[in-house]
Amino acid sequence: MSNQIIWHGHANFEIITPNLNILIDPWFEGNPAAKIGFKDLKKVDLVLVTHDHADHLGQAIEICKHFKAHLGTIVEIANACASQGVPTEQILNGIGFNIGGTVKFKDIQITMTQAFHSSEKGNPVGFIVQLENGYTIYHAGDTGIFNSMNIWGELYNIDLALLPIGGTFTMDPKQAAYACKMLKCKNVIPMHWGSFPVLEQNTDAFKKYLTQYAPNTQLIEANVEEIIKLS
Numbered sequence: 001m002s003n004q005i006i007w008h009g010h011a012n013f014e015i016i017t018p019n020l021n022i023l024i025d026p027w028f029e030g031n032p033a034a035k036i037g038f039k040d041l042k043k044v045d046l047v048l049v050t051h052d053h054a055d056h057l058g059q060a061i062e063i064c065k066h067f068k069a070h071l072g073t074i075v076e077i078a079n080a081c082a083s084q085g086v087p088t089e090q091i092l093n094g095i096g097f098n099i100g101g102t103v104k105f106k107d108i109q110i111t112m113t114q115a116f117h118s119s120e121k122g123n124p125v126g127f128i129v130q131l132e133n134g135y136t137i138y139h140a141g142d143t144g145i146f147n148s149m150n151i152w153g154e155l156y157n158i159d160l161a162l163l164p165i166g167g168t169f170t171m172d173p174k175q176a177a178y179a180c181k182m183l184k185c186k187n188v189i190p191m192h193w194g195s196f197p198v199l200e201q202n203t204d205a206f207k208k209y210l211t212q213y214a215p216n217t218q219l220i221e222a223n224v225e226e227i228i229k230l231s
Contacts, residue, residue: 003135003230005160007222009033010195011056013139013162017131020045020106023069024127024139024162027058033195035225038063046092046105049073050141051117051124052080055195064090072110074098076122099125107132113152115143117170128156135159135230138183142192145175153184160220160230161185164192165206166199173200177209180217187218189228 004016009031015022021043028038038044038059044067047060057077064071064086071081071091078096082088088095092103092110102111109130117124126141138152139162152158161183164170170192171179180188188210193200200206203221210219222228 003131003133005137005189005222005228005230006226007189007191007224007228008036009224011050011139011142011162011164011191012058013191014041015129015131015137017108017133019132020108022046022048022108022129023060023063024048025050025056025058025141026060026063027055029059031055031058031195033224039066041067043067044069046070046072048110048127048129048139049077050115050126050139051119052077052121053119053142056142061086070105072097072103072105072127074112074122074125077119080121099123111156113138113140114146114148115141116146117142117144128152128158130156137162138185140164140171140179142170145171145179147182149179149182153182158183158185160187160189161217162189162191165190165203166193166195168198173203173206174209177206177213180210180214185214185217187220188214189220189222 006014011025075096111128113126115124115126163176165176
């Protein structure tokens with residue numbers, strides 16, 4: 001089986017490898033774009049959380065308990081989740097990790113990056129996830145554009161970037177398209193749009209700016225619950 005990705009709406013993604021099912025920012029209940037609940041998932045091995053706003057932390061705690069999944073997040077959020085019943089043996093590194101750090105889970109590597117946003121606890125982050133076969137995915141989390149994205153483009157061969165385009169709370173389409181230029185990503189799936197009235201409602205502007213700033217990046221327009229094969 002090849003690697004696959006499913007967008008569950010907003011910033012909620014499921015990455016499926018031959019061995020693992022990974023969720024990032026698993027907001028199902030209350031997500032106006034989601035078409036399923038977390039109990040409809042077949043299995044979850046790892047949950048990654050970029051920050052603790054309700055539309056990103058989502059049902060991470062319940063999912064870790066239900067599926068006995070491991071949790072990867074910044075130390076302060078990991079501690080809060082542990083206090084709400086997530087066993088410490090299911091938390092990566094026992095206590096979580098921090099920006100710049102890389103941890104291993106099974107045969108994948110997860111590097112935590114900075115993100116410029118806000119968070120109740122800890123700092124907001126993104127993740128660079130290298131799958132078993134080397135395929136590399138960058139989930140930016142909620143963030144504004146920042147110049148250090150150039151560094152990620154130099155250090156990592158990013159096959160797929162998951163970038164917010166909604167504006168108001170994150171990058172807008174123009175900034176996200178320029179971020180693709182800095183990241184040198186081969187493909188991009190725009191996220192964090194259409195969920196609320198104040199956000200960008202389609203990908204039209206992003207598509208236009210991507211042609212202008214990062215013509216070598218392929219736009220993948222994901223539909224909610226569509227299974228996309230990652231080659």
